[in-house]
Each structure stands twice: as structure tokens, then as C-alpha cells.
Amino acid sequence: MKIYTKGGDAGQTQVYVDKAIRLSKDDALLECYGSLDELNAHMGLLRSMLPESDSNAEADGITQVQRKLFVIGFVISAHGKVVEEDLTALEAQIDTWQEELVPQRHFILPGGCPPAAQAHVCRTVARRAERVMVALSHQHDVPPLCLKYLNRLSDWLFVLARRLNQMAKVADQVL
Incomplete structure (x- = not known):
């Protein structure tokens, strides 16, 4: 399979909701996909910075988040499922x-x-x-749990940053 199709050369792309549709590449749905994809790429970079070990809970957590970000992309367009347990798992890790x-x-x-x-x-x-x-939720059906997950994820990442500094014996810089 070729990586390029030339189908998007005119500024539109095909997405799959209940059926395949063509959208302008500046559509709010594609902007949301792009933001999730960018976040996932940054998460991959973060994951690559962590030491390799058999028991790296932080790296495992990042991988789980990356998988969930893909699922959220499916949920906002067609099929997929985010469940309350996804949210409570982040909260439990934050608390720990x-x-x-x-x-x-x-x-x-x-x-x-x-x-x-x-x-x-x-x-x-x-x-x-x-x-x-x-912004997408104002014009497209976005399950509230997807929004909650992203909100909680930013909290999880904040606490993870503090944890990673602690593990490296680097003090947080405060105002």
C-alpha cells in the first residue's frame, strides 16, 4: 500500500463517521484529530526519554494514555468507547x-x-x-467523558512531571 494517495491534494480528506465522508482539512473535527495526534506524538517523545526497564510504571502509563488518545479519536468520529474506568485510573495514579x-x-x-x-x-x-x-462539541457530538479524560490527563501530566523531577532528584522550580 502506498503512503500517499493524492486524494487530499485539494485540501480535503476522507474520514469515517457512520459512513465515509470528505471534509475540508480545516474542519473542526480534523483540527481535533490533529491536536490529539500532536499530543500522542509528544507523549511518544516523553516515553522515549524514560529509561528502559521491566517495571517502569510511568512508561506503561504513558503507553496506556497513547492508546486511549487513539480511542478518543475514534469515539468523536464514529465508534469506540471511553469508559469511566479510564478516568478513574488516571485519578488513582494521580492520588498515588x-x-x-x-x-x-x-x-x-x-x-x-x-x-x-x-x-x-x-x-x-x-x-x-x-x-x-x-469547540468541536459546539457543532459535533462529543461524549462528555472524552472532555473529562483530556481535562484529567493534563492533571496527570502535571503530577507526572513533578514525579519525574523527584525521581531525577531535581527540585521543582517555584515562583
Whole structure:
């Protein structure tokens, strides 16, 4: 199969909702897909920065999030399922990590060790993807759980950044 089809050369592309349709490449649905794809790519970069080991819960969590981002893309266009357990899994991990972190008393500047800094980039891209999805929800059916997942994901990424700094023995930079 060729990677290029030339079908999108005129600024439209085919997507699959209940049936295949052609949309302008600046359609809100494609903007949302693009934001999710960008977030997924940044998550992959973050994952590549973590050490390889058999018991790397952080890397495993990132891989799970990457898979869920693909599912969310399917959910907003046609078929797929995001379930409440996806949200509660993020919340449980946030709670576990926060118990191990020094309590936060100040605003934290993005940065620290390279993986933590990349987690902050992921967090900001997740926030933008959420805003794009909210805009899409004004003209397209977007399950509320997808929005909740992206909202919680940005919190998860913030706490992950703090955890990665702690693991690297790098102090959070505060205001």
C-alpha cells in the first residue's frame, strides 16, 4: 500500500463517521484529530526519554494514555468507547503519586529534568486539545467523558512531571 494517495491534494480528506465522508482539512473535527495526534506524538517523545526497564510504571502509563488518545479519536468520529474506568485510573495514579511528592505550596514553573520538561509540554498540548474538543462539541457530538479524560490527563501530566523531577532528584522550580 502506498503512503500517499493524492486524494487530499485539494485540501480535503476522507474520514469515517457512520459512513465515509470528505471534509475540508480545516474542519473542526480534523483540527481535533490533529491536536490529539500532536499530543500522542509528544507523549511518544516523553516515553522515549524514560529509561528502559521491566517495571517502569510511568512508561506503561504513558503507553496506556497513547492508546486511549487513539480511542478518543475514534469515539468523536464514529465508534469506540471511553469508559469511566479510564478516568478513574488516571485519578488513582494521580492520588498515588501525590502521596509520594512534597506537598505543592507554590506555582511550579515548567522544566526540570528533560523528561519532566517534556511532560509539561505534553500537559500544555493536552490543554489545547481539550479547548479544541470543546469547540468541536459546539457543532459535533462529543461524549462528555472524552472532555473529562483530556481535562484529567493534563492533571496527570502535571503530577507526572513533578514525579519525574523527584525521581531525577531535581527540585521543582517555584515562583
